[in-house]
Amino acid sequence: MQSFNPPRRILMGPGPSDVSPRVLAALARPTIGHLDPAFQDLMEEIKAGLSRLMNAPGYACVPLPAPGTAGMEAAIMNLLQPGERAVIAVNGAFGGRMADMAGRAGAEVVTVDHEWGQPVDAQRVEAVLAERPAKLLAFVHAETSTGALSDAHPLCAAAARHGALSIVDCVTSLGGVPVNAVGWGADVIYSGTQKCLSAPPGLSPIALSSRAQAAIAARTEKPRNWLFDFQLLMSYWGGEGGRTYHHTAPINALYGLHEALVVLFEEGLQAAFVRHARTHGALAAGVEALGLSFLVDAPHRLPQLNAVRVPDGVDEAAVRTHVLNAWGLEIGAGLGPLKGKVWRIGLMGASASDWHVRLCLTALADALNAQGNGADGRRALDAAEASLSRET
Ligand SMILES: Cc1ncc(COP(=O)(O)O)c(C=O)c1O
Numbered sequence: 001m002q003s004f005n006p007p008r009r010i011l012m013g014p015g016p017s018d019v020s021p022r023v024l025a026a027l028a029r030p031t032i033g034h035l036d037p038a039f040q041d042l043m044e045e046i047k048a049g050l051s052r053l054m055n056a057p058g059y060a061c062v063p064l065p066a067p068g069t070a071g072m073e074a075a076i077m078n079l080l081q082p083g084e085r086a087v088i089a090v091n092g093a094f095g096g097r098m099a100d101m102a103g104r105a106g107a108e109v110v111t112v113d114h115e116w117g118q119p120v121d122a123q124r125v126e127a128v129l130a131e132r133p134a135k136l137l138a139f140v141h142a143e144t145s146t147g148a149l150s151d152a153h154p155l156c157a158a159a160a161r162h163g164a165l166s167i168v169d170c171v172t173s174l175g176g177v178p179v180n181a182v183g184w185g186a187d188v189i190y191s192g193t194q195k196c197l198s199a200p201p202g203l204s205p206i207a208l209s210s211r212a213q214a215a216i217a218a219r220t221e222k223p224r225n226w227l228f229d230f231q232l233l234m235s236y237w238g239g240e241g242g243r244t245y246h247h248t249a250p251i252n253a254l255y256g257l258h259e260a261l262v263v264l265f266e267e268g269l270q271a272a273f274v275r276h277a278r279t280h281g282a283l284a285a286g287v288e289a290l291g292l293s294f295l296v297d298a299p300h301r302l303p304q305l306n307a308v309r310v311p312d313g314v315d316e317a318a319v320r321t322h323v324l325n326a327w328g329l330e331i332g333a334g335l336g337p338l339k340g341k342v343w344r345i346g347l348m349g350a351s352a353s354d355w356h357v358r359l360c361l362t363a364l365a366d367a368l369n370a371q372g373n374g375a376d377g378r379r380a381l382d383a384a385e386a387s388l389s390r391e392t
Pocket residue numbers: 014015067068069070072094140142143144145169171172192201202
């Protein structure tokens with residue numbers, strides 16, 4: 001075997017996003033023990049940072065030692081007991097994953113299905129909750145498979161009105177658009193590190209309200225998973241000091257998350273949201289100048305995930321291969337029913353910069369021209385520059 005040296009890539013897919021050099025440097029710091037007093041101080045800072053980031057004071061906030069799917073699994077497995085009913089809004093691939101997991105937890109699953117590309121409709125969901133009382137409502141705030149943003153507040157409020165707990169998937173939203181646990185009245189929020197936090201994949205921040213914690217404490221049977229059994233997990237992450245061994249924390253990954261939080265708070269959360277919106281505006285202007293269109297209507301579009309329709313006569317996969325080989329640029333393919341029909345272009349965290357927008361438009365125009373599509377790259381760049389100068 002020889003050392004692995006990854007090729008130089010620019011990551012503008014659905015995640016992971018580019019990891020900032022500061023986070024990469026933090027990951028390479030010396031490993032210490034996971035019960036070392038210095039490490040315990042770091043854990044407390046991470047908990048406080050996550051609580052601030054999600055506006056979740058009074059919630060239990062911890063980073064689970066696995067990717068975003070772990071947050072989903074922990075939320076569903078801890079809150080649902082066999083035989084209980086779960087209402088799951090499905091407007092893309094990740095809502096579908098939640099429904100599958102709730103079924104595996106032994107729950108009776110009621111899905112509220114939406115066309116892919118649409119946001120979740122709070123009125124339809126509330127009508128289902130009113131008719132079929134449920135233990136919980138789960139939905140995806142930022143559906144990465146389509147680029148649609150749903151309004152979390154009315155959905156969490158509908159759950160509370162009907163006595164259900166709410167689980168909100170914020171994997172792609174956290175750090176790119178506001179996430180507001182207290183303001184929404186959400187019971188569980190979870191995320192991942194590889195999207196708008198610009199740390200490597202492998203950790204899943206999760207926040208649980210006191211209502212969610214009480215529901216877990218009142219379970220009549222243990223959750224069927226051990227690693228993410230919330231009460232066992234909190235013997236390690238809960239309280240100040242006095243921690244007992246539960247699992248060996250991914251120590252260096254947590255250095256990376258800590259640094260990502262430091263970087264984000266230095267910039268300012270509001271400034272980061274403005275940066276994502278501004279670069280999205282420029283990318284959208286350029287994409288439209290290339291003659292391409294978006295899957296999602298403008299009011300419901302996520303700034304950090306842009307699903308762009310593949311025009312007739314263009315080979316979707318060949319465009320991705322061209323931008324990767326000629327420009328070192330990764331963009332994403334469509335999932336499920338959108339396979340071959342859209343490209344998914346991420347503007348997440350460190351990848352949401354003016355420079356990334358220019359590179360992406362230039363590379364896309366080049367790839368389209370290679371297929372004789374006749375896209376005008378100069379016009380796209382001018383449209384993007386005009387948008388950026390309006391927004392500064
Ligand atoms: C909305 C959403 N939920 C959950 C996940 C799962 O996260 P992971 O791939 O980190 O397990 C993803 C990943 O892309 C996602 O976009």
